[in-house]
Amino acid sequence: MEQVENPLGNIYISYRAIASIAHKAALETYGVVGLTAKNLAEGLAQAIVKDPTLGVDVEYEEKSVVINLFIIVEYGTRIKSVANSVANNIRFKVEKAIDIPANNILVNVHVRGLRISDTD
């Protein structure tokens, strides 16, 4: 749980809140066509309850936020560039939303598959 000092008290930001922001930012990134469960258990849970944080895993390491992301990329895009874009986009959106400096937000991108819409 991230804690931000405030003169009136403390603000706590949960992992899930950050995960939702990251999830939305990922799906808005060009080349990312889906997020996928990290493992079988999460996949099964997802089949029962729709989870707005699917494919995003958030943890804190000292002052940094570490976000692990499991994505499906559109076939025919340059995967490296897409992975860079999604990491940058998430860092930017999370920084803006909860005011953690982007330098302290680490995004690990796991490309779990490709979606083939068109074959050339």
Place this chain on the structure above:
Amino acid sequence: MSEKHSKASGLQPGLKDEVVLDGQELKNLVEGGLIWLRTNQQTVNSLNVFPVPDGDTGTNMVLTMQAAINEIFKTPERNVGKVARDIAQGALMGARGNSGVILSQLWRGFARALDNFKVMDAQLFVRALAEARDTAYKGVVRPVEGTILTVAKDLTIEAEKAFSEENDLEVIFERVVRAAGESVERTPELLPILKQAGVVDSGGKGLFYMLEGMLRTLNNLPLEVQETFIQPIAQMIDFDEHLDIEPDQDYEVVIDFQPKKPLEVEKFYDSLSHIGTSIQLGEGDDYYRLHIHVPEEKRYSPIDFVMDMARVTKVHIENIKDQMLRKENSDPPGTELAKPEPGQIAVIAVSPGEGISKIFASLGVAAIVEGGQTMNPSIKELLESFENLPTDNIIILPNNKNIILAAQGASQASTKRVAVIPSKSIPQGLNALLQLDPDGNFDEIIKKMNSALLDSDTGEITIATRDVEIDGVKVKQGSVIGLLNGRLVASQKTLEKTCLALLKKIKMDEKERITLFYGNQISEDEVNNIVEKITKAYPAHEIEIHAGGQPHYQFIISIE
């Protein structure tokens, strides 16, 4: 009806207006698109949602298209489908950044529509644009509107509309480019962050330039010169900074003039482009400044040309080739760094420019890491700078608020005893450094350095990269802005006025000394002129001047 007209249409009924493009022609157009995109690269880069110049959309798009052109550069292929496929392949392999990836997808769709076609006519062009749009939209789950995707969509709608009205590829292309331009202008309405920043979408603008470059090639318009425009004199780029000069650019001629009648900018540029290159036109309060590079034998031609139409007030000719040679021969003296002994305190400073590095070195810094406003060093770079020093007592001066965190990261990652003094500017860093005693008590020195941070005020003078209003100060793009301790306090037309306005914001009677570090984009004449004005305004203060060599900031000023 005239005889000529009826004769022409009688000879080639229906076919006369049909323009088709083959592979070689498409190649030429796309090359033109790349050149035009490159000509306008900086404009696209400057469309950034942050107020500091660190955007690179234009660069990414240029590199992506460059990779595409590399695939087809030498091909003799005339089949338009095959050439398009190679372009798409090259763009994919070279896609850089978000905008580059989208650009490569657009080409991929475009090429798919042309597959197996020898030539492209109007109908095929419109179909290929639609396919490009569809392919691009497939690459994202939740498309954000107000981006390059929106521009691709809008121009396709116009293409389809145009095709339903006429069958002329050139006319349709022109309407497509116009629609793209209009769509770019609408992007701030769709994407609030663009509106806040007062810019249009950079990727969309890049796509527009690529298409416009293709159209310009189709119409035989020049691609190398930027569109004619006048900029404030303070914003003119000093080409001396670029150490590579093209052949026939041996002399730099700068002319200040007052035209006898209103200046026809396009004609003016056009005539000058026959004389030289790197033409820039700046506008001052009541005069213009022309900047041009010419071959030796033509070094007086620009003066003659301007004399004919204006009153010339000042001329400056420089032999830049000779300057270059001298620069190469006189290497700047190396920056001697302090060599700490085991147990001593070593200071690591982040410096944005050569001159400032030298000053840091002269004050006993053990390592310097290059970095500043737009080039923040990584934690790794900072770590590497001191991990091999023989002492375990390290102090880091980040000298920029964006670097403080990286410095703290380095401090946590190291096994040495590392303290970060949160200096937010060069003057703060220098002030802190004055407290250094390599053999002193680590904790005491840190305490002294931290309190020294508060002793001085820092002024920074730079050029605004776009229109903005912050803290009630209105800023126009290209005007000179002054930041006092990181806050925008002044915005004026000239460097001189901004410097003086900035100093007025400080209680100068409580201060004793003004130190100016001038950047790498300003001439010594300008510096001397401004220093003279400041001396006049503050005769009781001690004034020091140093060549800082920093980019972006014309002046960094320390007021103590």
